[in-house]
Amino acid sequence: MLKIENLTANVGDKQILKGISLTVNAGEVHAIMGPNGSGKSTLAQVIAGHPGYEVTGGTVTYDGQDLLDMDAEVRAQQGIFLAFQYPVEIPGVSNAYFLRAAYNEVRKARGLEEVDPMEFLDIMTEKLKIVEMTDDMLQRSVNFGFSGGEKKRNEILQMAVLEPKLAVLDETDSGLDIDALRIVAEGVNKLKRPDNATIVVTHYQRLLNYIVPDYVHVLAQGRILRSGGKELALELEERGYDWLLETAGASA
């Protein structure tokens, strides 16, 4: 589904991604872990098409197409979804309007009819259940004045509405209380299907107890230092990253 090869990317003059290769197939869950500032969010944003990151080398193919050639909105319409580490507040645009606009754009791209506000309300009633949110948040401005946890939940709500093929969750677990963590993780699991895939960026093994990964990757200093199964997360939890960085340093 997604094939990243030797990807390098800059912010301004600074190189952040220094050659990333990663293959994600339908039905898989990949976890990406790594120290602060290692480039995890950068990778997520590059996949989503943020224009502030300049891709300087490598390729990314998504469903056989050149992903890097697509505008961000086209990527979203084609089924890519990024749950932001820091969801953006948009005062003045209601959640309901925003969600319906996004939903209809994605439907249009799939050759489906747009839905009107009444139909959309029925759809929302179902989706809100997935993240255990109440409909009063629909009238509020997008993320505006939301608590940290509410913002994260709102990201998963958007994911539930858009039903992406490839979801990238960037630290969706950070700042969540235990109950919210369970709700968000169960939400992600409910949305899982054999034909979609998920990349979860996290610092905590505990999320991976709920969303069980098929692969765990360690990203540090702009490179994937190690990949393994879910037991790698446990090992990281116990030993931290230093031993990996040292090994990498020795081999470099």
Add this chain to the structure above:
Amino acid sequence: MPHLKYRELFDAAAPQAAAKDFLPKLKIAAIEHFEALGFPTTRDEDWHFTSVSPIAERTFRPARPAALTVTNEDVARFTYVDSHWHLLVFVNGRYEPTLSRFAELDAEVQVMTFAEALKEAPELLAERLGTLAPAKQAFTALNTAFMADGVVVKVPKGVVVETPIHILYLTDAHAANASMHPRTLVIAERHAQVTLVETFGSLGGGTYFTNHVAEVVVGEGARVDHYKVQREGHEAFHVGTTQATQERDSIYHAFSFAIGAQLSRTNVYSKLLGENAEVRLNGLYALEESQHADHQTFVEHIAPACSSREVYKGILDGTSHGVFNGKVYVDPQAQQTDGKQTNHALLLGDGARVDTKPQLEIFADDVKCTHGATVGRLDEMAQFYMKSRGIGGERARALLTYAFAAEVLELIELDSLKVALERVLFERFIPPETV
């Protein structure tokens, strides 16, 4: 001296014979005033960022009556769904009874055209006309000298007029190179309430000049809601001055929406004469191409314990130029004044610019007065966030622009007007294929 041409035009039209009557007297005084003042220049502090030489260089003759070609469909483009509103339509400055309509009105409420008022209530005009609006301003003097028609509204003590009164000033092709000087006089007596909407619209008027003056007397405990919608043609010039005076416990709410004219100046002034009066001056303007719009507000806190609230926002595309000057004067008497003013501009076009100047003159010590101004561009993060949800660039831009305006549109208390102005704004900022 370009402004002297107006003296000639005045002399050609004005009947000198009845100069002893109040109206000719007022007008003669006004043209003499205008003659002495001339058009303002950018050396004038109040006109620093706005040159009116495009107006001064031309000679706009008073509009002449012409055969009426405006239809009800034309009118419908500028009315706001609620067909039950009182509607007074003026075409090229003249009242058109066939396009106007009145709903039921309390017998004591007077809604008259200028001509009717001269016949039916000359003493009212003689007493009030020209007493509020500052004759020391050139454009106001010009309006007084040339005013030919307009509306007089008087709501007597304790009467609440539930249905809004809509005054629609339309121009058509006959208005080209002409000037219109409509005049509004509103008197809300003690505890009276009334809502007025004044709309300026063009049906292809070319280069014309609207110079409007409104005087509003808000009596003790009275409330006047006053909406002004300026949708002049893109080649037109528009200058408008609204001056209110407020007695104790009164509320005056003035909302200005401006989207038209190549060059416009909108003045909204209120004098708080009685304790505990409240004034709200809000506005939204949206410019494109090389449009220029200048707004000046002036709140004079004369009496103690009054409050003033101001929110103005501007959206500037192309190479347009916006000017906002918010003046607040607090008299030494006006203790416990509570004033708050905010002014925000959103620059969409690379060549767009805005000049903002708050001006506080405070002579009392127990006073709370704040002002805040921002000039910004569309939030890049928000644009990307929208795109990442599949919403395309143009649409994202339009939604964010609309969101910027929403806060101030929310202050419109007439739902049908709010919806209509939202639509007008959408038409400007959302390309048709994305609607």
